[in-house]
Each structure stands twice: as C-alpha cells, then as structure tokens.
Amino acid sequence: MKSQSNAREIALKILYQINEKGAFSNIALHKGLRNFNGKDVDRTFITELVYGTVKWKITLDWVINKYSSRKVNNIDPWIRNILRMSLYQVMFLDKVPPFAACNEAVELAKIYGSRGTSGFVNGVLRTILRNLKNIVYPDIKNPEDYLSIKYSHPTWMVKRWIKNFNLTFSEQLCKANNNIPPLTVRINTLKTTRDHAIELFEKEGLKVNKGRFLDEALNIQNIPSIAGLTSYKEGLFQPQDEASMLVSHILAPQAGQLILDVCGAPGGKSTHIAQLMRNKGKIIVRDIFKHKLKLVDMLTRRLGINIIQIQEYDARVLDEDLINKADRVLVDAPCSGTGIIRRKPDIKWTRQEKDLEALVRLQKEILKVSSHYVRKGGYLVYSTCSLEPEENEEVVKNFLESNDSFIIDDISPFIPIDLKDEIKDGFLRTFPHIHETDGFFIARLKRL
Numbered sequence: 001m002k003s004q005s006n007a008r009e010i011a012l013k014i015l016y017q018i019n020e021k022g023a024f025s026n027i028a029l030h031k032g033l034r035n036f037n038g039k040d041v042d043r044t045f046i047t048e049l050v051y052g053t054v055k056w057k058i059t060l061d062w063v064i065n066k067y068s069s070r071k072v073n074n075i076d077p078w079i080r081n082i083l084r085m086s087l088y089q090v091m092f093l094d095k096v097p098p099f100a101a102c103n104e105a106v107e108l109a110k111i112y113g114s115r116g117t118s119g120f121v122n123g124v125l126r127t128i129l130r131n132l133k134n135i136v137y138p139d140i141k142n143p144e145d146y147l148s149i150k151y152s153h154p155t156w157m158v159k160r161w162i163k164n165f166n167l168t169f170s171e172q173l174c175k176a177n178n179n180i181p182p183l184t185v186r187i188n189t190l191k192t193t194r195d196h197a198i199e200l201f202e203k204e205g206l207k208v209n210k211g212r213f214l215d216e217a218l219n220i221q222n223i224p225s226i227a228g229l230t231s232y233k234e235g236l237f238q239p240q241d242e243a244s245m246l247v248s249h250i251l252a253p254q255a256g257q258l259i260l261d262v263c264g265a266p267g268g269k270s271t272h273i274a275q276l277m278r279n280k281g282k283i284i285v286r287d288i289f290k291h292k293l294k295l296v297d298m299l300t301r302r303l304g305i306n307i308i309q310i311q312e313y314d315a316r317v318l319d320e321d322l323i324n325k326a327d328r329v330l331v332d333a334p335c336s337g338t339g340i341i342r343r344k345p346d347i348k349w350t351r352q353e354k355d356l357e358a359l360v361r362l363q364k365e366i367l368k369v370s371s372h373y374v375r376k377g378g379y380l381v382y383s384t385c386s387l388e389p390e391e392n393e394e395v396v397k398n399f400l401e402s403n404d405s406f407i408i409d410d411i412s413p414f415i416p417i418d419l420k421d422e423i424k425d426g427f428l429r430t431f432p433h434i435h436e437t438d439g440f441f442i443a444r445l446k447r448l
C-alpha cells in the first residue's frame with residue numbers, strides 16, 4: 001500500500017506538469033519515471049494514472065463541476081489534479097477500491113493543500129461516490145456535447161468529425177481513442193528474423209502476438225519498460241505502429257537508391273526504409289530540429305544502419321543541389337496528430353482548431369519544395385497522422401492542381417490485401433476504430 005501511495009504522489013507531480021505547465025505527457029512521464037526505482041507494477045500504475053487522467057480530463061472535470069461547490073477552474077491547481085486523478089480511479093479503474101482512492105486523495109490534499117482542503121476533497125469525492133450510478137450525461141440529441149463529455153474530446157474536434165464523417169463513425173472513433181493501444185514493434189530484419197525475435201521475447205517473459213497487417217510487426221504485452229530489455233539494447237526491434245510502417249512500404253524503396261526524407265526525425269520511417277533497402281544505398285534524413293536529429297543518430301546506431309546521412313535543414317527552403325536527384329522523396333509532414341490521440345492524449349488539449357490553418361500552409365509549402373527533388377520517373381510519398389481532410393486530400397489535390405508533372409500513383413501493389421478496399425481516390429486512410437492502428441493518411445505520387 002505504501003508503494004502505491006508513493007506511486008500516486010509521483011503521478012500527481014507528473015500530472016501537474018502536464019495540466020498546469022503545458023508539458024507533453026510522454027516527456028513529463030519519462031522525466032518523472034527516470035529516477036524511479038520502485039517496482040515494475042508501480043511504474044505501470046503511474047503510467048496508467050497519468051495517461052488515464054489526461055485522457056479523461058473533460059469527463060472528469062464535468063463530473064467534478066456537477067458536484068463541487070467550486071468550479072474546477074477556481075480550485076487550487078494541485079487540488080484539482082488530486083481530484084481528477086482520484087476520480088479517474090473511482091470511475092475507470094476496477095482494481096482500485098473507491099474508498100482507497102478517496103483516502104489517498106485526502107492524504108495528498110494534506111500535503112499539497114492548505115488548511116481545510118483535505119475536508120473539501122473528501123466532501124467532493126464522497127458526494128460523487130454516492131451519486132456515481134445516477135450521473136446523467138448530455139443527451140445524444142445534442143451530439144457535440146454528448147460526444148465531448150461522454151468520451152472526453154474537445155468540442156471543436158468532435159464537431160468537425162461529425163461534419164466530415166458522421167455521428168456513428170465519430171462515436172466509434174472517440175471510443176477507440178480512449179482505448180489503450182497495443183505496443184506494436186517493428187522487427188529489425190537487418191539483425192534478426194521475426195521467429196527468432198518471438199523466441200527471444202518469450203524468453204524475456206513477454207507475451208507476443210503477430211501484427212494485423214505486416215510481417216515485421218509484433219504486438220507485445222506485459223512490458224513495463226522496453227529500454228531495459230536486452231533485445232531492445234541490441235537493436236532487434238523498434239516501437240512503431242503498423243500504419244506508420246505502411247508509409248515506408250508505400251514508398252517502396254529499392255536497395256542502392258537515393259532517398260530523401262525531408263521531415264525525418266525521430267527516424268521511425270527512415271530506419272524502416274533502410275531496412276527495406278537491406279542497408280544498401282543512401283538515405284538523407286532531414287529535420288528542422290537539431291535535438292530531434294540526435295534521436296535519429298541514436299536510433300540508426302542501435303539498429304545497425306549505416307546508410308543514413310543526417311542533416312539539419314528547413315524543408316521550406318529549396319536545396320538547389322538536390323533538384324531532380326532523388327529516386328524517392330518522403331514528406332511525412334508535421335500535422336495536428338489527430339490520428340494518434342490513443343498514444344498522445346494531450347493532443348486533445350494542446351491542439352486548437354486555429355492551428356490547422358498554419359499547419360496546412362506549412363504542409364503545402366514543404367510538399368511543393370520537396371517535389372523538386374524527385375527525379376523523372378521517381379516517386380513522392382506524402383503522409384500525415386492527421387484525420388483532417390484539409391491536411392490530407394486537400395493538400396495533395398491543391399499540389400496536383402498546379403503541378404502537371406505529378407500524378408497519383410496506384411498504391412495497391414504495396415499494401416496488404418485486407419487494406420486494398422480502403423483506398424479512396426487513390427489515397428489510403430487508416431483509423432483506430434476500423435483498423436486498430438493509428439490514423440494515417442498516405443498518398444503516393446509519380447513524377448512523369
């Protein structure tokens with residue numbers, strides 16, 4: 001019990017950084033756990049508390065506002081995070097007895113609050129507990145509030161999804177966004193085979209299943225910390241979602257070619273490309289951020305890749321030296337990330353609808369400049385992990401309107417048979433609730 005109290009306090013400090021200081025959840029969690037030398041089960045509990053509380057913020061705040069004399073926004077920041085974290089346990093974690101979550105919240109309020117706050121926390125949580133089964137959420141007749149509060153998504157996001165898709169689709173999507181995604185990894189075929197990797201993982205005590213679409217994909221369970229695994233240190237695999245793996249397959253690089261990855265950090269796709277090229281040829285990986293390129297360097301070393309050349313470069317600026325030179329160009333554009341909310345729930349709170357306009361401008365600019373690097377007969381792949389048509393189809397269509405030297409190329413030869421029906425207007429889109437992958441958009445263009 002003592003170690004769980006400690007875990008809750010660590011989770012609270014991480015949540016404070018995310019919710020009050022604007023830290024990214026994955027980075028805040030990594031920092032918060034860096035010096036944690038407790039048990040694996042507590043590490044897993046902290047991760048669950050942090051991601052769960054961040055994920056369900058709108059729903060939790062809505063319930064707190066219903067039963068508290070003070071609105072969430074007027075409650076002391078430490079105390080509102082204690083309330084959110086405790087309510088998350090009460091509402092969503094079967095394994096935690098509600099009274100234990102309340103008692104622990106009261107203890108934390110004594111440490112992080114002023115006089116009287118522990119009584120306030122106790123009162124709010126016990127009132128909610130008494131009423132938990134009778135909470136009435138907004139009616140589906142008011143679909144935006146219904147989806148937003150029931151599934152904890154910002155109104156602007158659900159509003160555009162209802163408009164772009166439909167209500168049923170959006171509800172399934174929101175539901176899937178709240179599921180815990182599997183840890184999918186790509187086997188590094190430069191160093192091992194899938195069967196050998198499965199054998200090793202099982203020896204390391206992990207439960208492994210084959211991926212849904214691709215041969216090099218495995219889903220791993222019971223994994224408290226991958227960085228500690230020998231198989232990870234030896235570079236036998238890299239965490240990567242299957243939809244993200246599809247991008248490199250659709251690029252279809254050949255051994256010996258010159259590939260340019262203009263928005264390449266942290267290197268997930270470019271290292272996959274190197275793998276598909278059997279580590280033969282040359283890949284120039286660029287990014288505007290130096291610190292992110294360090295991650296590409298570390299990754300290529302761990303995976304044993306030596307055909308990647310890393311360059312700090314702004315993709316909006318034309319590089320005269322590379323015009324018409326590349327066999328393949330990948331534009332894996334910076335985007336809103338609405339397709340990866342399962343993995344990064346804070347996207348729901350950090351992204352604003354008004355960000356889209358600037359992102360679309362950037363995407364169009366990067367695509368236009370990068371197209372100059374494709375040699376005649378070469379290919380360009382444009383991808384995002386966004387679900388928004390403005391960042392996807394519309395960017396590509398806008399590009400093609402002013403570029404008659406490119407056409408949409410058939411991607412069906414490069415994707416698994418079960419996905420072929422999913423191609424619409426020549427583009428592939430994946431969705432968490434349909435494919436159980438991240439949401440991706442992928443287009444393959446041919447230079448004439």
Ligand SMILES: C[S@@+](CC[C@H](N)C(=O)[O-])C[C@H]1O[C@@H](n2cnc3c(N)ncnc32)[C@H](O)[C@@H]1O
Pocket residue numbers: 262263264265266267268269270286287288289292313314315316332333334335
């Ligand atoms: C979707 S991520 C790329 C992920 C990467 N392809 C992978 O698979 O690991 C987009 C990247 O674009 C970079 N970026 C943003 N603006 C850029 C620019 N103007 N020029 C080059 N890179 C940029 C970001 O730093 C980010 O690393």
